[in-house]
Amino acid sequence: MSLPAGLRWLGRRRRDGWLTVLACLLGATALEGGGLVARLDHIAYDALLGHRPPPPTDRILIVAIDARSLTAIGAWPWPRQVQAELVRRLSAARPQAIGIDVLLTEPRDPAGDAALAEALAEAGNVYLPLAFELPGRNGRAVDVLRPLPAFVRASAGLGHVNLSPDSDGVMRTGWRTYQADGTGWPALPAAMLGQPADRAPPASGLTRAAPLMIDYPGSAGTLASVPAAAVLRGEVPAALIAGKLVLVGMTASGLGDMHATPLSADAQLMPGVEIQGSLLATLLAPRQLIPASPALQWAFALAPVLALFAGLAWLPSRRGLAWTALLAIGVVAISAGGLILGNLWLRPAVPLVALAVSYAVWSWRRLAVASGMVSAELERASREAGLPAPPPAAGxxxxxxxxxxxxxxxxxxxxxxxxxxxxxxxxxxxxxxxxxxxxxxxxxxxxxxxxxxxxxxxxxxxxxxxxxxxxxxAQAVAPGTELIDLRDLAIEAADALWPQAQSRGIALRTPDDAAEVLVRGDRSLLARVLVNLLDNAIKYGAAGTPVTIGIATLGDQAEVTVRNHGPDIPADQLDRIFESFAQAPGRGRRADGVGLGLAFVHTVVTRHGGTVTCRSAGGETGFSLALPAAQP
Structure with a gap:
């Protein structure tokens, strides 16, 4: 059994072959460890995220400080009394929790600050934001921007509102915990749900822990929202607020922070308060989207490369590109299925790039080896032919x-x-x-x-x-494409050799079936094939015995058989009787031919895309031709 081409290549060039595999695996490892294709992963993630079932958002309400509210109430910052009134009206509707995404770090007029502190205390479920300033003042590594102490004492808790975009400026990941100088704070949405800060190793400066992939329900404006001015005027039904997780923040253009998200359409940015709302929806979801563990991601990066080389070793060379494409489709399908259905993000860029590069390297090495072998064979053939050596070439x-x-x-x-x-x-x-x-x-x-x-x-x-x-x-002329009925050729051959058969008392039996058995080829060559076989059958058959010509269609093959009765051809001669000048005398057989008839038969049948075999046993010898059948 012949080995696949890839295994033969590895066998002939074992060191080069395995070094190629190892180099490609090391290249995939470098890509995975170095984050060199992170941009491609971001593109794939952004394209796939919109196909996930969105997390539930029915418990979330955004109270937007939007352009209409600024027109109705006045320019920002609003007086603290107005902010206190907004808190009182929201609290009266009995929401589950209120999160303020507006920094309250600067004191204003004492009466207004006192009114807001009193409103916060009366509500009892208002969570305030804090942020971090890098670097801090007076040589400090970080400054924590906390609300005023009176507000902190009156609030239900604090949560950070820091947002850290990826290298391309898109917000994909939030952090449940930020820690500054040993003290940790949960994200504002986590604080609203009563979730404490995650433990992080003690460290100086600002550190973060527990990344959370934000499962955006949609683009900007997807979350339910009401204008702050409408709440202040009493136009929002209490039932719309009751039991909700309410986030108050800026959405007006030019105020507050704006970020690109994976679902940003037409470069539309999303206000920070809506990102906090999306993070809140992510925390409320029954199952959260998580990145693959390092071990699983490494396996996902290297397994396709190993599968590629395994397939290239066993498959024919012409199917290598199809196998590579199939593996690439599998990588995309697994990554997409994991994100959309399995809440697992497997980054596809490294395995896809590694597949493309590995196939290119493998193909280049195979071509280099094949080119070297061709050169060696040409040099050998040139020497054997006694040709003068050509002048030295550049390459x-x-x-x-x-x-x-x-x-x-x-x-x-x-x-x-x-x-x-x-x-x-x-x-x-x-x-x-x-x-x-x-x-x-x-x-x-x-x-x-x-x-x-x-x-x-x-x-x-x-x-x-x-x-x-x-x-x-027969060796030099290309077979024709004439449509030929093998029955006609058999009858013509029998007619041509009828005198020889009569002289030996041999009856020629031709097919009686009227159905055509068609092939395409050179009529004169195929006619001589049948004449040669029939002539041998008459010549070497026992006198007075019949010679039978059988023709049939078997599937997509047209088969011709010529059988006679007489001395058997020795078994050790059957493999070489189709060679030029080969003869196979047996007991009672006369070797009076020249040894070219069966070589001619084999050459013509092979060039017509067929096969010829011989079976000789029990006093009967039969030659069988199989040619591709043709349709009229």
């Missing part, structure tokens, strides 16, 4: 072209010599032999025994010349 390709040029010229010269030999056999050798036979037929005083021997030798020489010419033509 391997130039050297191959020079050698091919020399070999092509040599091949044309050999073909010309071959045609001259065929002409010699077909005319110059036939003419003297025909003249000898003509002289013998006229008498001329030659003793009968000597005339018989000379005639036999002349006829054998003619037969040899005819056989060689026919074989040469």
């Amino acid at each position: 391997m390709l130039d050297r191959q072209i020079d050698l091919l040029t020399e070999m092509t010229a040599r091949e044309r010269a050999l073909r010309h010599e071959h045609e001259s030999v065929v002409r010699l056999l077909s005319h110059d050798m036939r003419a003297p032999q025909s003249a000898i036979l003509a002289l013998l037929d006229q008498g001329g005083g030659c003793p009968p025994d000597l005339a018989t021997r000379i005639g036999a030798h002349a006829r054998r020489t003619l037969e040899l010349a005819d056989g060689f010419v026919h074989l040469a033509r």
Whole structure:
């Protein structure tokens, strides 16, 4: 059994092959560890996130300090009394929690600050924001921007509102915990849900822990929202606020922070308060979207490369690109399925890039090895043909072209010599032999025994010349495409050899079925194939026995069988009877041919895309031809 091409290549160039595999694996490792294709991962993530089922948002309400509210109430900042009134009206509707996404770090008029502190205390479920300033003042690494102490004492808790975009400026990940100088604070949405800060190792400066992939319900404006002015005027029904998680923040253009998100359409930015709302929806979801663990991500990066080389080792070379594409589709499908259905993000960029690069490297190495082998074979063939060495070339390709040029010229010269030999056999050798036979037929005083021997030798020489010419033509002429009925050829061959069969008392049995058995090819060549087989069957069959010609269609093959009864061909001769000048005498068989008839049969059938086999046992010998069947 022959090994696949890839395994043969690894076997011949074991060191180069395994070094190629190792280099590609190391390249994938470098891509994964170095984050060199993070931008491609971001693009894939952004494209796929919108196809996830959105998290539930029915418990979230945004109270927006929008352009309409600024027009109605006045420019920002509003007096603290107005802010206190907004808190009182929201609290009266009994929401589950209120989160203020507006920094309250600067004191205003004492009466207003006192009113807001009193409103916060009366509500009892208002959570205030804090932020961080990097670097801090007076040489400090970080400053924590807390609300005024009175507000802190009156609030239900504090939560950070820091947002950290990715390197491309898109907000994809929030952090549940920020820690400054050993003190940690949960994100504002987590504080509203009563979730404490995650524990983080003690560290100086600002650190963060517990990343959370934000499962955006949609683009900007997706979350339910009411204008702050409408709440202050009492226009919002209490039922719309009751039991909700309310976030108060800026949405007016030019106020507050704005960020791009994976679902930003037409470069539309999302206000920070809506990002906090999306983070809140993520925390409320039954199952949160998580990134793959490092071990799983490494496996996802390297497994396709290993599968690629395993497939390239076993599959034919022409299917290598299809196998690579199939693996790439599998990587995309697994990544998309994990994100959309499995709440797991497997980054696809590294395995996709590694597949493309690995296939390119593998193909380049195979071409380099194949080119080297071609050069070696051309050099060997050139030496064996005795060709003069071409002048030194600049590179391997130039050297191959020079050698091919020399070999092509040599091949044309050999073909010309071959045609001259065929002409010699077909005319110059036939003419003297025909003249000898003509002289013998006229008498001329030659003793009968000597005339018989000379005639036999002349006829054998003619037969040899005819056989060689026919074989040469079969080898050189491309098969035609004429539509041929094999039944007609069989009947014509039987008619042509009927006298020989009659002389030995052999009955020729041709097919009686009227159905056509069609093939495409060269009519004269295929006709001679049947004549050769039928002539051998008559010549070597026992006198008085039948010779049978069978023709049938088996699937997509047209089959011809020629059977006779007589001495068997020895089993050890069956494998070589189709070679030129091979003869297979057995007990009672006369080896009086020239050994080119079956070589001609094999050549013609093979060039027509078929096969020829022989079976000889039990006093019966049969030759079977299988040719591609044709449709009328």
